[in-house]
Amino acid sequence: MTQELRLPWDEDPDDLYEHAPCGYLTTLPDGTIVRVNQTFLTWTGYTRGELVGHRRFRDLLSSGGQIYHETHYAPLLRMQDEVHELAFDVVCADGRQLPTLVNSTLGRDEAKQPRAIRTMIFNATERRQYEKELLLARNIAEASERRVRVLQQIVADLSAAPTEAEVAEAVVRAPEAAFGAASSSIYLVDVERDQIVAVASTDPTTGNWDDMPRSSPRAVARVAERGDLHVVASITEAKEHFPDLVDSMRRSGRNTVVLLPLTTGPTDEQAGIVTLGVLAFSFKGEHKLSDGELRVVRLLGQQAGQALDRARLYDDVRRREERSQFLAETTGALDEVYRLQPRIRRLLDRLVPEVADWAEVRLQVGAVPIEEPKGSPAPDAELLQKRLGKVAASGEAIFSGEDDALDCSVLPLTARGLVLGTLALRMAPDRRDAAAERAFLSDLADRAALALENARLYEQERQIARTLQRSLLAGELPSGDNRFAVETFYQAAAQDLEVGGDWYDAFLINPDKLAVVVGDVVGRGIDAATTMGQLRSAVRALATNGDGPARLIEGLDRFCERVEPARMATVAYAEIDLVTGEIAYCCAGHLPPLLQEPAGSPEFLMHARSAPIGSRAGNTSRTEHRRRLPAGSRMLLYTDGLIERRSRSIDKGFEILAREYARRRDAPLQGLAAGLADTLVGKDHADDVCMLCLTLGTEERIERTIGADRMQIALLRADLRAWLVAHGVGPEGRDAVLLACSEAVANAIEHGYRDDPFGMIDVVATVTEDAVEVRVTDRGTWRGPLSDVSRGRGLQLIRESMDQVLFDRSDGTTVTMRRRRGEDDE
């Protein structure tokens, strides 16, 4: 054998083929392998015999590769006769996958029919690895970019968040978006209350979602104190450092918890750093935070801390503004009402619920101590009493703080160096606690005290005036004379700032002459009440001269030369001769009396009019007018409060008064004036109302109409009783008639008008030498027989107390009852 010498680059083609640095396959157009080189066999671990004639190229590919072969490789090759750098994973004999890149060419015969495919296979293991790393790097870069974007968004949100709450809201969303955390919570440090307060969470069901004292051993409090980032990477770590986390981590399936203090202050020196809050977020599964992530987390803590700091300053400014506005508004609101009780109520209305959920004002000054609470629930009475006593005695406020069983602050109400009382309150749950509001509450109590003291002084003066006026008005009015009856009425203005100068009086000048007067003094308050008293005495004194109304008014004109405040007072004065029924009257600047005779319409007495007392410009030539009044006439004297309204003309007022008066011509005298006041002015009126109603003579026959209202039975009885007395019916007969009449009216109300509260009942009584007869009529419908035991008893009483009783049920019911006059009759 001759050893053929070859140059290094003069290669043996067979050897080159077999051991080329790439694999070679030759396949038939259907892919069946017909030739394969050693390199390929070495890479894949197949033997030549296993492949040649037995396997197609695609049989060697992973399942994904087989699909790719189908969809790309084969069609491309057929169209272009060649393909380049297609990536396939070749499944080796031992199942391992070999990443490759494949080039193939398709050889054709003369007829251009596919003849064979030559395929060259490069080992791409290294290249794939490189690609993978490239991809990973790109992913990391993208995640970091996303985090930065999220962080930028958060920083933008933070700068727009003006309150702590909004800052917290923005921060608490960050960890999920930026780091893929499962949930996060934010806690804020409340330095004044020495608390750490849980304010927001994306999932409050995880973790221990409670406020805690700053000294708490819990992880959040510890991290807040230390001021640096803590990553609890596993439950084991939690057990070791923060045992309080273990339970909640287990329960919510968290393996990693990050505790990030939200800090402000210079970043370079540890000393100046203040922790304003803690952001806690957690991950499902153990989550390793990269250095990049940790940097961003720290950045987030600083950004959020600065935003919190800014918000706190802003909150403080705003709270101060709100408080001073609240105080100013409260002072204004208190000034709007004058009296003590309304002022106290106004104060409580301002406080509850805006500031406190319960508040109470107690005042120890004045005759009756005042105790006015508002809101609920009321605190423990005994504890409160104790604290109130302490504050009242010392004059020093006690503010409720942490762990206060009473949970109420008590402030002294001090004015002019005197403790007037106390203001107790429990702060509303959404407000900071009382200790934090110390300055505000003290300021509030001072202002309230001054306002209440002013109201109290005002009240005191008003009370004196009122008492004076009452004592003047309440003088004995003549009664017990059956020739006349007097009914009076006085109602103070609803928002009565001060006592008015309205007054009335009635007195007998001599046994047969009655004087009645209604007047109005200029001005209000104590002065008006005093003047009124002097004027009233002057009228009584002058009346005894017996010179008649005109001379009396002239006397008053002279009187006010000495008593200046009486000038311009108005007076309506009348004298009635009880024997003849003649009346003499005079009106000095006062509204005309209203007269209702038994027949006809009511009439205003327009004669004998002149100017007010002591008028310098008006007509003061005083005259009087006389006329005879038939028995049964009623005359009404009144003051302008009854008819004057801003909303209507005085003519309209006169018209309404006349109409209402006429409508009540048959109503009992008692309650008549009150009824008129009710209809004409109601309860909400701006002026005092004063009335005097006089009934003259004894009616032969009394006719009354009352509403189906059980309250009116007593009023009817009063009239009927007076009428029976006037006619000399003795006590026994009187009681019997009153009882029978009451029962008959009660029957009409309870049965006749059972379903009609607006029904009217007519009562007519007549008296003769030997009997009293009463007729009670209603127009109602009686239901069923009178089996009702109680009403049965009523009927029994009627029958027993009267001699004859007749029922007529043809149209409504008329009961006619008659009783013979007895021996005790006069």
Add this chain to the structure above:
Amino acid sequence: MTDQWVKFSTFGDAELVSLTGEIDLANAPDIGKEIVKRVQSAGKVLIDLTTVSFLDSAGVRLLDALVGDLSDHGTPTRLVVGERGAARMTLQLCAFREDVLATDLDRAAADLSG
């Protein structure tokens, strides 16, 4: 509300209910409620009607129910009404139980103790 018509005090060991003024359909129900509230746990009850100036069937109904309830509970009760007057008349006309009526407080109290 009912203060002007009814006042409560004690007379010896008995609860004393003093009625005054006009008792009728309009005020009897309220007065009744007020009395029941006070005498529920009393051992003995005196009801003084001597200053009642008017009493109608609603008032009688009230007294009837009151006396009935109290005797059901075994509480000794007396009504004090004057020799004459509106209350006496009405009660007599209704044939009210004479055995619970007395003419003065001392006698009524003695009755209850005896």
